[in-house]
Amino acid sequence: MKRFIPAVIILYALVYMIYPIQNYTHQSVKKKDVSNKMEITYKENSIVLSGFKDDGNERYWGNLNNYTYMIYKDIDKYIYVNGQFYAIKGKWENNKFLLPEADAKRLFNLSGSKGSYTTTKTSGIQVCQNIDxxxxxxxxxxxxxxxxxxxxxxxxxxxxxxxxxxxxxxxxxxxxxxxxxxxxxxxxxxxxxxxxxxxxxxxxxxxxxxxxxxxxxxxxxxxxxxxxxxxxxxxxxxxxxxxxxxxxxxxxxxxxxxxxxxxxxxxxxxxxxxxxxxxxxxxxxxxxxxxxxxxxxxxxxxxxxxxxxxxxxxxxxxxxxxxxxxxxxxxxxxxxxxxxxxx
CATH class of the missing domain: 2.70.70.10 (Glucose Permease (Domain IIA))
Structure with a gap:
């Protein structure tokens, strides 16, 4: 009996130690779900892309939902996203790019509407990582x-x-x-x-x-x-x-x-x-x-x-x-x- 009591105490301690870890894991998942909410400027049935960087060749690079994208200055019919070019019907306006919401949701793995969006866990897979x-x-x-x-x-x-x-x-x-x-x-x-x-x-x-x-x-x-x-x-x-x-x-x-x-x-x-x-x-x-x-x-x-x-x-x-x-x-x-x- 004396041998059994210490074993029970050890087992009880282990359960107590594991529980906070499990509880923290659940909390982090919930936090991740909250972080997946995204607000994007919305105008004329389009999301507004801005804050991109010119690489010196009038190619403007940016990142949205962990996807790398590129658009050519003053060319509004094509966009590069995650290793692929796509035909679109965008619009340049005051050094910002208006991308139709339907295209944005499809290309950047978004759901929602009119500037309020959520992302999915499958987003962010990069085709062109570490290219050399x-x-x-x-x-x-x-x-x-x-x-x-x-x-x-x-x-x-x-x-x-x-x-x-x-x-x-x-x-x-x-x-x-x-x-x-x-x-x-x-x-x-x-x-x-x-x-x-x-x-x-x-x-x-x-x-x-x-x-x-x-x-x-x-x-x-x-x-x-x-x-x-x-x-x-x-x-x-x-x-x-x-x-x-x-x-x-x-x-x-x-x-x-x-x-x-x-x-x-x-x-x-x-x-x-x-x-x-x-x-x-x-x-x-x-x-x-x-x-x-x-x-x-x-x-x-x-x-x-x-x-x-x-x-x-x-x-x-x-x-x-x-x-x-x-x-x-x-x-x-x-x-x-x-x-x-x-x-």
Missing amino acids: KEKVLTVLSSPHIPIDHAFVTKEPGQVPGAARDYRNGKHEGFDWYAGAIGIEITRQTLIHPLFEGRIVRIDKDFTELEFNHREVLLKEAADSKNTSQKTLDKLRGRQVWVQSKNGILVHYAHTSSINPDLKVGDYVETTDWIAKVGNSGTSNGALGTDEDLHLHSDILVCGKNFWEYGDISDMNNSLIDIFDKAAKAEQAATTNKNGSSLQ
């Missing part, structure tokens, strides 16, 4: 060549980083010109996605810039030494944007026409054609000639140009090697297929 050079090159390691039978250009003036009087002094993407890519191209040359994904933008209703207006834009861009995102967007001409997994977004620019069967939200494979090569947005496009036909492709990862994650020359060379391997593999597969069909 190695991760960028890894996610870009299996591209499809966007023009059949082509190789990526090696011309210094046609790769990212090439000097320009505008674009903040830098060419941002790869140009696919006849000759430099090993084949001839025309306005009928088809463009395929580098990676399968979801269409974010497809310019069906496109109006070419008037030549004089384009020249004014170029002069303003050169004089400012900091080309605005809005001007850059105009100079890219008719575009298609395809959002892929792992934060990859590709702009397909200067196209002459787009696939009429496609729309925003459609999922496209690398075997699908999304547009045809052209010169829209260029001086020759404004003049209505067939000169300067090419595809311009900007490759973004997690909202930034792929080459921003390392030395631009090293990043270019690494991606060119990846493109070359992909092109050789595709051409070998085509040769084998044609050889088999002849037997």
